Amino acid sequence: MTLTSFGPANRIKRSAETHPLTWRLRDDGEAVWLDEYQAKNGYAAARKAFADMAQDDIVQTVKDAGLKGRGGAGFPTGVKWGLMPKDESINIRYLLCNADEMEPNTWKDRMLMEQLPHLLIEGMLISARALKTYRGYIFLRGEYTTAAKHLNRAVEEAKAAGLLGKNILGSGFDFELFVHTGAGRYICGEETALINSLEGRRANPRSKPPFPAAVGVWGKPTCVNNVETLCNVPAIIADGVDWYKSLAREGSEDMGTKLMGFSGKVKNPGLWELPFGITGRELFEDYAGGMRDGFKLKAWQPGGAGTGFLLPEHLDAQMYAGGIAKVGTRMGTGLAMAVDDSVNMVSLLRNMEEFFSRESCGFCTPCRDGLPWSVKLLRAIENGEGQAGDIETLLGLVGFLGPGKTFCAHAPGAVEPLGSAIKYFRSEFEAGIAPVSAAVPPLARPIVVGA
Known part of the structure; x- marks a missing residue:
């Protein structure tokens, strides 16, 4: 998919002053390789960071810019960077790029990796310099085969140009970068499940604390950032905090720009x-x-x-x-x-909850048993076979699987659309409740637990 083929966006001129993520995109949708990327001021921010900025100054600049994670959680990036240990004796640290983009209806990171692979590499290079990490991994959704091909080529180009590997830009700093394709699990979007998968383990989330900044990949300090997050770093370093903050509309508490669709x-x-x-x-x-x-x-x-x-x-x-x-x-x-207006909300939610149920890691009981229960009830309602109390049971599950009730955020995210759909379109759910037959005594009806 190309950014330039969608209606009114064609008529809006993208520039480095207003579109830090996308101004380098080609109109034909082809990837921007090293020579063209450098001709468009690529790696200038990395050269500035290596030549003119102390490592702590890079962290402070990102913090002052107000950059927040673009993967969905929105945690302040500079604050996360600041959690990495300051102890210089810890010489093994990792930078992980979360490129396991499996959220349904989301393809923004794919566009960046396929068309601007060097932007991600530059963002990781600057971040590695700031965090004193000597090795990085791009944990990529397995189905993103074109992105994998383009990232691997870009990594090789950067190595050949002395932008990755040993003694980068004559600074004495070493940084190796690897592309790792995952096996295709939604739960790997959770950073500690991603770490487990990278290590060759089952992709279950880990208990926190300890957080990855203290105990991450192979027990070493690790910082995990999203693709779009890392791609914001070069522009912040190149053009400064005040400019970056000025990009957002008045009233917004979030700074910069965002890929939206x-x-x-x-x-x-x-x-x-x-x-x-x-x-x-x-x-x-x-x-x-x-x-x-x-x-x-x-x-x-x-x-x-x-x-x-x-x-x-x-x-x-x-x-x-x-x-x-x-x-x-x-x-x-x-x-x-x-x-x-042609979509039945019950059918839509049944389809969604089937996906989330299938993608649960199965570690904690509310998620492992609650999501399949919601699917069973939604399927019955969809077929007009729902029973009295089923909607109340679904609402009970929304509460039981909400924030703070499960081991990670998978289940709360899964039931949020369910709760809102019942709130706004309850009549469509009620239409799937079968009338109680007069031949069936009330006590013969199943007892609804937790309604």
């Missing part, structure tokens, strides 16, 4: 780099072009399958973490999905 039956489905604080309505109408003829917007998700549903009247919310929180859900990955 819209899919579903919209006229111009696509992906664009936009300032934090733009409204959902601008994204939906000005960029995605609104709904296709013959379809009406029924609901939308702001950032992947693990975010709650919103209604059309919520489109005026600003697209940043706090703005979306005001209308009751999370920003997530920032790639929205439009649900049209």
Whole structure:
């Protein structure tokens, strides 16, 4: 997929001043290789970081810029970097790029890796310098075969140019970078499950604390950042904190720009780099072009399958973490999905919960047993065979699997869309409840536990 083929985005000029992530993209969608990347000021930020900045100054600059994680959690990047140990005697440290992009309806990292692989490498190189990590891994979703091919070629180009390997830019700093393709598990998006998988273990999340900054890959200090997060680092170093903060819209508490998109039956489905604080309505109408003829917007998700549903009247919310929180859900990955008026919400939720149930690592009871239970109930309601109390049971599961009730955030993300769908479209769930037959005594009905 190319960024340049989606409707109104074609008419917006991308520049280094306004689009730090995407201004180097080619109009034909082909990858930008080393010579072209350097001709477009590529690796200038890395040279500045190596020649003119102390390692702690790089960390402080990223912290001052307000960069937050772009994978969905939104944790401040500079704060995470600051958790890495200062002890100089610890000479083995790792930098991990989380490129296991398996969130349904999300493909932003794929675009960056396929078309701008050197931007990610430069971001990791600067980050490694700041964190004193001598080895890095890009943990890549196994299905992203084109991204793997392009990243491996870019790594070899960078090695040949002296930008990776030993004594980088004559600084005495060494950094090796490897592309590691995963086996295809959604749970690997959780950073400690990713670490386990990289080590060859079963992809279960780890207990925290200790956090990866203290005990990570093979027991050594490790920093894990998302692809888009790392791709923001070169522009921050090159152009400074004040410029980066100025990119966001007034009122946004998140700084810089964000890759945002819209899919579903919209006229111009696509992906664009936009300032934090733009409204959902601008994204939906000005960029995605609104709904296709013959379809009406029924609901939308702001950032992947693990975010709650919103209604059309919520489109005026600003697209940043706090703005979306005001209308009751999370920003997530920032790639929205439009649900049209032909879609039955019960069927949609049954499909979603089947995915989340299948992708559970099975480690903790609420997630392992609760998600299949939700699928069973939704399937019955979808077939018109739901029983009295089933909706209350589903709402009970939303509570039992919510934040703080499970070992990791997989189950809370899985049930968030379920709770919001029942909240806004309860009548569609009620339509699947079969009437109790007069021939069946009330005491013969199953007792609903936890309703």
